[in-house]
Amino acid sequence: MSVTAAKGFTAAGIAAGIKENGNPDLALVVNTGPRRSAAGVFTSNRVKAAPVQWSEQVLKSGQVSAVVLNSGGANACTGPKGFQDTHATAEKVAEVLGRGAIEVAVCSTGLIGVLLPMDKLLPGVETAAAQLSEHGGEKAAIAIKTTDTVHKTSVVTKDGWTVGGMAKGAGMLAPGLATMLVVLTTDAALDNDVLDKALRAATKVTFDRVDSDGCMSTNDTVLLLASGAAEVTPEYEEFAEAVRAVCDDLGQQLIRDAEGAGKDIKVEVINAATEDDAVEVGRSIARNNLLKCAIHGEDPNWGRVLSAIGTTKAAFEPDRLNVAINGVWVCKNGGVGEDREKVDMRYREVHIVADLAAGNESATIWTNDLTADYVHENSAYSS
Amino acid sequence: MSVTAAKGFTAAGIAAGIKENGNPDLALVVNTGPRRSAAGVFTSNRVKAAPVQWSEQVLKSGQVSAVVLNSGGANACTGPKGFQDTHATAEKVAEVLGRGAIEVAVCSTGLIGVLLPMDKLLPGVETAAAQLSEHGGEKAAIAIKTTDTVHKTSVVTKDGWTVGGMAKGAGMLAPGLATMLVVLTTDAALDNDVLDKALRAATKVTFDRVDSDGCMSTNDTVLLLASGAAEVTPEYEEFAEAVRAVCDDLGQQLIRDAEGAGKDIKVEVINAATEDDAVEVGRSIARNNLLKCAIHGEDPNWGRVLSAIGTTKAAFEPDRLNVAINGVWVCKNGGVGEDREKVDMRYREVHIVADLAAGNESATIWTNDLTADYVHENSAYSS
Incomplete structure (x- = not known):
């Protein structure tokens, strides 16, 4: 084949x-x-x-x-x-x-x-x-x-x-x-x-x-x-x-098959003003080491999602942001949403939705969690 | 006091x-x-x-x-x-x-x-x-x-x-x-x-x-x-x-005192065309997870430094780049330089110099290595 x-x-x-x-x-x-x-x-x-x-x-x-x-x-x-x-x-x-x-x-x-x-x-x-x-x-x-x-x-x-x-x-x-x-x-x-x-x-x-x-x-x-x-x-x-x-x-x-990864994270940015905004926000979330550690620990730490969104130049109002993790809207209107205890993160795939409430465009970025295995695999030998 | x-x-x-x-x-x-x-x-x-x-x-x-x-x-x-x-x-x-x-x-x-x-x-x-x-x-x-x-x-x-x-x-x-x-x-x-x-x-x-x-x-x-x-x-x-x-x-x-860090990394960018270029390159190196893992493993992996420089918009010619790690110019003119075996990385402080050969400006960014302890500290509980 x-x-x-x-x-x-x-x-x-x-x-x-x-x-x-x-x-x-x-x-x-x-x-x-x-x-x-x-x-x-x-x-x-x-x-x-x-x-x-x-x-x-x-x-x-x-x-x-x-x-x-x-x-x-x-x-x-x-x-x-x-x-x-x-x-x-x-x-x-x-x-x-x-x-x-x-x-x-x-x-x-x-x-x-x-x-x-x-x-x-x-x-x-x-x-x-x-x-x-x-x-x-x-x-x-x-x-x-x-x-x-x-x-x-x-x-x-x-x-x-x-x-x-x-x-x-x-x-x-x-x-x-x-x-x-x-x-x-x-x-x-x-x-x-x-x-x-x-x-x-x-x-x-x-x-x-x-x-x-x-x-x-x-x-x-x-x-x-x-x-x-x-x-x-x-x-x-x-x-x-x-x-x-x-x-x-x-x-x-x-x-x-990413090095040392334990979770595959689908970061879906919706209701962005432009597709470029959606991609920029998605990348910022996907690259946030603190969030990637939290996902590794199965901690639905939505504050780190908002913190990552806040570093971008995308169009949004902080008090209109919504975030869902595995289907639970843990952040609504920039603040506390549904009970984070409802989030089930036992499985390998984790789905984060960031709703910018600023338009109709969207984009999906895939990333992985940050793990001790990743550190080991990239520090134990030259590659 | x-x-x-x-x-x-x-x-x-x-x-x-x-x-x-x-x-x-x-x-x-x-x-x-x-x-x-x-x-x-x-x-x-x-x-x-x-x-x-x-x-x-x-x-x-x-x-x-x-x-x-x-x-x-x-x-x-x-x-x-x-x-x-x-x-x-x-x-x-x-x-x-x-x-x-x-x-x-x-x-x-x-x-x-x-x-x-x-x-x-x-x-x-x-x-x-x-x-x-x-x-x-x-x-x-x-x-x-x-x-x-x-x-x-x-x-x-x-x-x-x-x-x-x-x-x-x-x-x-x-x-x-x-x-x-x-x-x-x-x-x-x-x-x-x-x-x-x-x-x-x-x-x-x-x-x-x-x-x-x-x-x-x-x-x-x-x-x-x-x-x-x-x-x-x-x-x-x-x-x-x-x-x-x-x-x-x-x-x-x-x-x-950074969370879980084992090394303090001084990234010094020299001979940049502008101070902004020096800062952009310094940040790109400082944020490269693969390099941060290599430093944790005491591996003078200068290829990851060049790879990080290459993602920036700074003024430079790839075949004029030089990189020193703890005083050893392991990369000269974009290729192999002094013997990497000469680099002593046993101590906590690691000094990386990136010479852009493009001007007279410079900047220093401080960062840490990426360690399993960092992952643990940021995944084991909400913070």
């Missing part, structure tokens, strides 16, 4: 020896055509890893033949040598596949500031190419894991065409995307400008609203490749909806 | 029964004159507690006769009744002291969304008034503690005049101030406009650059009261420097 659910794609995932523990660490996804249209969305972090700098150039042509992804090293903040290594990786893929290097996107994830072991990576490309298969999507999804506990894939099949994909990322999930690598494939026959429009519309309301810990990565990449092998050109709206559904599913899988 | 180090002030701190554990929870600070000039700086959170709303009105006149402070309840998000309670508290202080209520500032700290037990608070005001003393500063500082493990006071004595003060606050330290209550007193003979100028200049580079956990409180208040009892009018620069020194000392004490 995964990236090989759609026709016209092969993939492989192998252990090249980049990770010291011997786990799979190199994936290859190849578009066998007939088309090779593509679109990409990249981190908005101004400190961009070498593979992001390279792939941004590749995507300018709107054509991608193959994507090579490695875990075990981000190749970020590695200077000119890091960029040369990315270039050499693309050249190697181009050589073994008989394509042009400028059509090979590169993605990396792992520790920042360390050069990749090219003596292992380049032979790994040959090994992966030899194992390319129409059933290789699962192995590719496994090879891009870092601290992910499970691999993530999703597929939507429509009338004669399919959108499928894989994702990795368990920390650093944040707006503007996160070290999160996502490759989506479709066999629909579409041009790159249509892919670009659908991908941007989808990521804006899915990955971009997944904010596990407020940190933005140097390596985030989301790619969408179309082979045209289904020989079907769907209506734009139907295609865009399928892409959005796959992105939404993968985003949910990322949140559910 | 504290608020009674300067002549012309009395203070008291008592247990009124607001806190269920019987600890001191009510403080009173009285200006016995001859002057009663005052200035105040308040939270920039738009959700303001009732005592902040009240005290902002009080300070408009530039005259404060007394400050009443309670711990054990923030009186925030408590609606019209909460404001009536603050007003009643000021009226009670005015009555027992024979002053006007409009000259009585009120500060509260504790849980949001709970009404204060006025049946205990108002009799407490009488008890505190009966214990007012020129030696009461220490007891007042103790009575405003919440999760603080120690009380915080500071005094600077100059040629014939003094600035002293007390502070509380161990969590929610953030820009725009934090639930942090600070009362400063001086016996210098100065008008409220001079006090206001000196106080704003001091808080801008001290409390406003103490960012323990990125959360901003609904109750932050910093007051400066002048009695004129020393009958000395210092030069503005000398006075402003003394106020800054006391604020700096108290700010450092807040960081060293």
Whole structure:
């Protein structure tokens, strides 16, 4: 399934020896055509890893033949040598596949500031190419894991065409995307400008609203490749909806596997004056460490929600704010509402509704609680 | 010493029964004159507690006769009744002291969304008034503690005049101030406009650059009261420097006592194009949960520093950035610098220098590491 659910794609995932523990660490996804249209969305972090700098150039042509992804090293903040290594990786893929290097996107994830072991990576490309298969999507999804506990894939099949994909990322999930690598494939026959429009519309309301810990990565990449092998050109709206559904599913899988998290928190902001206001308020709530600790402790501490709303520039009157936690309106008109003892927070999903009473717009941001496990996982070793 | 180090002030701190554990929870600070000039700086959170709303009105006149402070309840998000309670508290202080209520500032700290037990608070005001003393500063500082493990006071004595003060606050330290209550007193003979100028200049580079956990409180208040009892009018620069020194000392004490912290992190941004750029970058680094976890784990993870810088709008070129951790330039020109093994992180204070190589401005932000103890302290009970 995964990236090989759609026709016209092969993939492989192998252990090249980049990770010291011997786990799979190199994936290859190849578009066998007939088309090779593509679109990409990249981190908005101004400190961009070498593979992001390279792939941004590749995507300018709107054509991608193959994507090579490695875990075990981000190749970020590695200077000119890091960029040369990315270039050499693309050249190697181009050589073994008989394509042009400028059509090979590169993605990396792992520790920042360390050069990749090219003596292992380049032979790994040959090994992966030899194992390319129409059933290789699962192995590719496994090879891009870092601290992910499970691999993530999703597929939507429509009338004669399919959108499928894989994702990795368990920390650093944040707006503007996160070290999160996502490759989506479709066999629909579409041009790159249509892919670009659908991908941007989808990521804006899915990955971009997944904010596990407020940190933005140097390596985030989301790619969408179309082979045209289904020989079907769907209506734009139907295609865009399928892409959005796959992105939404993968985003949910990322949140559910976020580093050290015990709760998945859905922050829904309603009755905002503008969608931007709703997003700003949602992010402010989602990033409030004190609230995230309270949710971890199953404490419906709505005061911390109001405190977070109060730091934004969104339109609202403090004495008109309402907050519900798991269906109980614990704050009404900026003050004490229903009995907080009524709030049941035993389950993994927690639903916070912030009613700004200022308009008709809304937005939903997903985040996680802040736990001792998160601290442990991000302090006990470099990642 | 504290608020009674300067002549012309009395203070008291008592247990009124607001806190269920019987600890001191009510403080009173009285200006016995001859002057009663005052200035105040308040939270920039738009959700303001009732005592902040009240005290902002009080300070408009530039005259404060007394400050009443309670711990054990923030009186925030408590609606019209909460404001009536603050007003009643000021009226009670005015009555027992024979002053006007409009000259009585009120500060509260504790849980949001709970009404204060006025049946205990108002009799407490009488008890505190009966214990007012020129030696009461220490007891007042103790009575405003919440999760603080120690009380915080500071005094600077100059040629014939003094600035002293007390502070509380161990969590929610953030820009725009934090639930942090600070009362400063001086016996210098100065008008409220001079006090206001000196106080704003001091808080801008001290409390406003103490960012323990990125959360901003609904109750932050910093007051400066002048009695004129020393009958000395210092030069503005000398006075402003003394106020800054006391604020700096108290700010450092807040960081060293931040909830659950194991490290005090000094984030120094140098060679920025503007001071605003330096502050923006400093805050972004100080608020990066992944970096704060790494520091907790004594891991000199400079990639997380670059990643945080990259999310700002400050002027810089990624390949000109340099980062030092405890004196070792682990990142040079945006890539690998000196050997990270050389970094010694065994001690409590950690010093990060981020060199933007974009100008001559600088700023320092103080923060703490992110620890399992922080999570525990903020999840195990409401606060």
